[in-house]
Amino acid sequence: MSLPPPGFPSSPVPPPVSRRRGAPPWIPALLAGLTFLTCAVAGGLLSREGVIALERLVTGPLAEGPVRFLQLVVAGLPYAVALMGFFLAHEGGHWLACRIYGVDASPPWFIPAPTLIGTFGAVIRIRGPIPHRRALFDIGIAGPLSGFAVALPVLALGILRSDVVPATPPAPGTILFGDSLLTRLLIAWLRPEALRGDLVADPLFIAGWVGLLATAMNLVPAGQFDGGHVLYALFPRAHRTVSLGTATFLSSLVAFRWILHGRISAWIVWAGVTWLLGRNHPPVPWWPARLGRGRILLAWLALAILVLCFMPDPVDVF
DSSP: OOOOTTTTTOOOOOHHHHHHOOOOOOOHHHHHHHHHHHHHHHHHSSSHHHHHHHHHHHOGGGGHHHHHHHHHHHHHHHHHHHHHHHHHHHHHHHHHHHHHHOOOOOOOOEEESSSSSSEEEEEOOSSOOOOOOHHHHHHHHHHHHHHHHHHHHHHHHHHHEEEEEEEEOOTHHHHHOOOOHHHHHHHHOOOOEEEEEEEEHHHHHHHHHHHHHHHHOOOOOOOSSSSHHHHHHOOOGHHHHHHHHHHHHHHHHHHHHHHHHSOTTTTOOOOOOOOHHSSSOOSSSBSSSSOOHHHHHHHHHHHHHHHHHSSOOOEEEE
């Protein structure tokens, strides 16, 4: 049994939930449409067919521009569907858990961006208070578990669709996607020949890879990340100590990469966010004494997923 923090308020009945009026529904719908377009373009640029279409778009007649752009977008559709499916599952898991507990939350808001993957992800805004400890646990863990359930088959399909070439030194401009324990296990199982060569990532592989990285980032046990919610629901008194330890660990990864390789780690941003925002967690109004055996098992599952998905060195550019 986990005790609540000192001075933690406890009441036999959760407080009533208030609902606030959100933004007009056309705004998240518009953002979702724009994100689908930017993801399709990004996916096209990651595919062989899309690169050919881009070359013809740049060098061909101006009148063929719309057709070539459409070809680029069509080439990126599988990637866009897979990546947005992951983010929709992750944020939809949070949203559904909020609905179950009567917590006021916005629908998922996708964030379009001209980045390598075509988006900054998606978020939901929890506008109402989380009523009790069990709700905090369920809302926190629902997103990573739902997203992982989508990312795993997408990654497996991407591995099967990827090409394997003889291993060569990376050329300038090559982007290397770092391995997690799970990617290594799946590659060894599905494409063992890739262990002796190089796997040329299919866009679906990249979509699944992004899903694993985002899942690991959200399961980091600190602050108000998803992993932080789970940690606070389990061990509220240890939350601050574990959060500080997590921030120190991420900072160590950044420092070691700089010292050993003279390169900046992709974890530098998350380490900074963890130091700035990841040390504390607001209390919940009601603290039931027990979470139940099922939630404890889910917590162990979330820890296993974090270990499997964590990438010490996510991205390297030569």
